[in-house]
Amino acid sequence: MANKEVRVLGAWPSPFVMRARIALNIKKLDYEFLQEQLGSKSELLLKSNPVHKKIPVLIHGDKPICESLVIVQYVDEVWSSGPSILPSDPYDRAIARFWAAYIDDKWFPSLSGIPRAQGEEAKMAAIQQVRDGLELLEDAFVKCSKGKPFFGGDSIGYLDIAFGCFLGWLRVTEKSNGVKLLDETKTPNLAKWAVRFCSDVAVKDVMPDTDKLAEFAKVLFAKFRAPPPSN
């Protein structure tokens, strides 16, 4: 369906890269997925994103677009005949953008804070922060979905993408720390939504397998002594 060449520079474990791929899948677009190697940055990446030198980058024809949420909005606007990703109402858009910013600025850093926490007390505090955030997102889900299956309504939208991309890393964190974060008793709507999201046709082929991701996390920690990607 793509009139011009569409390429994504990325890596399969990155939740930010996943956002771009889900958006392209929603629009049923073919694209070439060029994977970066851990620990090194390709010439193409450095040329396409000289400011941040980070993935994902969408290259449409010869034009690079950087920053995952900027990419998602770009895909939505260029391929406007496909299913809509952003809500149509300006207020709903503002709410979706607000929660996406919350997830990037506060929630995902709190998730990354769990493996970084030094000592039991700090770990418990970090875990509580993530759980508190999930309760806020549970409320947001109820308000945004208005009784429908996704934040975006009948089908996956901007906020589903912005949040759902982290489900793989959420599960890895649960497993490696022996703790339940997404709890169906505390956040029942989110728990059900998570299952729906992961099985959606636009998501299931790009959501990494939890065990595979856990293995990757071990390699990442060993190589860089650092927790999950924080771009």
Next chain:
Amino acid sequence: MASHGVVLLNSWVSMFGMRVMIALKEKGVEYEYREENLTDKSQLLLEMNPIHKKIPVLIHNGKPVCESLIIVQYIDEVWNEKYPLLPSDPYQRAQARFWADYVDQKLYGALRKVLFTKGEEQEEAKEFVDVLKVLEGALGEMPYFGGEKFGYVDIALVTFYCWFYAYETLGGLNIEAECPKLIAWAKRCMERESVSKSLADPHKVYDFAVGLRKKFGVD
């Protein structure tokens, strides 16, 4: 709530709040301005922005919109009959969003470091100037970011201009010497009424910054 149901909760010194003021003025939107005391936040603010408890908050017909760039996009989309703030071409829009996000990611943090830490001012000053130089590069030879028309990225960045005097005085720097094109751009923006009426007086900002430094024990 008066003024056609548009209220802005703000603090006069916030470069983020100024962005919203510029956008509202560009669109000719009448609104009620409410100054918040950030050391004693109003019930309304806590109710309208319970997650972050921060200004600016735009309240439109009783419903809150938070986060300055989100508010600016909201204003652009609701009052869409005149003066579009974002370009119409999707690629240009993506570029605008990228650069506005860059300002948020890099500039505020760098500015805070210089103003509110003591000791490594020289290093922090360099980081701040480096960010400004990248932005100057993005501006290139154009009158405004993105081209001939004043828009989204200009709004995102120009509000920092009234903080430059405080920064230069406290950080020991001459920004115009380092980034002359950027200063020329800022002065060009100041010729617009929406900007000159929204930006705070740099000397008052400086006094405020000095006060904050004393409060946090920096000086």
